[in-house]
Amino acid sequence: MDWQNVVVTGASRGVGEVLVRRLAAQGKKVFAFARSEDKLRALEKQSGGAIVALPLDVRSPSQIAAAYERIEREFGPIDVLVNNAGVFQTHDFWTQDLEVIDRIIDINLKGAL
Ligand SMILES: NC(=O)c1ccc[n+]([C@@H]2O[C@H](COP(=O)([O-])OP(=O)(O)OC[C@H]3O[C@@H](n4cnc5c(N)ncnc54)[C@H](OP(=O)(O)O)[C@@H]3O)[C@@H](O)[C@H]2O)c1
Numbered sequence: 017m018d019w020q021n022v023v024v025t026g027a028s029r030g031v032g033e034v035l036v037r038r039l040a041a042q043g044k045k046v047f048a049f050a051r052s053e054d055k056l057r058a059l060e061k062q063s064g065g066a067i068v069a070l071p072l073d074v075r076s077p078s079q080i081a082a083a084y085e086r087i088e089r090e091f092g093p094i095d096v097l098v099n100n101a102g103v104f105q106t107h108d109f110w111t112q113d114l115e116v117i118d119r120i121i122d123i124n125l126k127g128a129l
Contacts, residue, residue, distance in 0.1 A: 019044075019095035019096055020044060020045055020095055021044075021045050021047070021087065021091055021092060021093065021094050021095050021096070022039055022044050022045070022046050022047065022094075022095065022096040022097075022098065023046075023047045023049065023087070023094050023096070023097045023098065024036050024039070024046060024047070024048055024049065024098045024100055025049040025050070025074055025097075025098065025099055025100050025101035025127070025128075026049070026050055026074075026100040026101030026102060027046075027048035027049055027050050027056065027059070027100070028048070028050035028051070028052040028055040028056055028059075029050075029052075029055065031100055032048075032050070032098075032100045032101070033055075033059065035098060035100065036048050036059060036067055037059070037063075037067075040063045040066035040067050041066075043066070044066070045066060045068070045091060046063075046066060046067045046068070047067075047068050047070055047083070047087055047091075047094070048060070048067050048068065048069050048070060049070050049071075049072055049074065049083065049101065050071065050072075050101065051071060051072070051073050052071070053069070053071035056069035056070070056071055057069050068087075068091075070083045070086070070087075074101045074123060074127030074128070075122045075123060075126065075127055099127075099128040101123065101127055101128075102123060102124045102127075102128075103119065103120060103123050103124065104120070104124075105120065
């Protein structure tokens with residue numbers, strides 16, 4: 017498969033950060049989504065243009081729509097989406113309150129959809 021433009025959500029650290037670095041090193045154009053703008057900007061700077069920082073919250077449909085619109089306008093269609101952004105709690109589930117459960121569903125489920 018011939019693919020070039022890759023979106024990686026949750027790109028500011030952990031698995032997502034490693035993935036964007038590796039994809040950029042392989043010559044892909046990588047669009048890095050996360051809330052931590054400073055970390056994304058540092059990745060963008062280090063990559064020499066292979067990584068494009070797009071700070072956003074995956075819970076915001078308008079921010080996601082604006083990012084996709086910019087990517088398609090400036091770089092063309094997206095070939096691959098890696099829905100990596102997510103949070104998890106280490107508490108026992110019976111100690112979690114509804115606010116925490118809502119946050120997990122908003123980010124991990126609705127954010128991916
Ligand atoms: N590591 C594990 O053992 C493990 C096990 C099972 C599943 N997972 C899942 O695998 C994925 C990667 O794991 P990881 O260990 O690399 O996680 P991590 O280090 O906690 O990184 C999570 C990433 O998601 C981003 N993120 C969180 N909430 C966001 C939001 N509302 N909008 C945009 N970005 C958001 C964070 O960036 P910002 O904070 O900058 O927004 C960060 O870049 C996660 O979905 C995690 O739940 C991990």
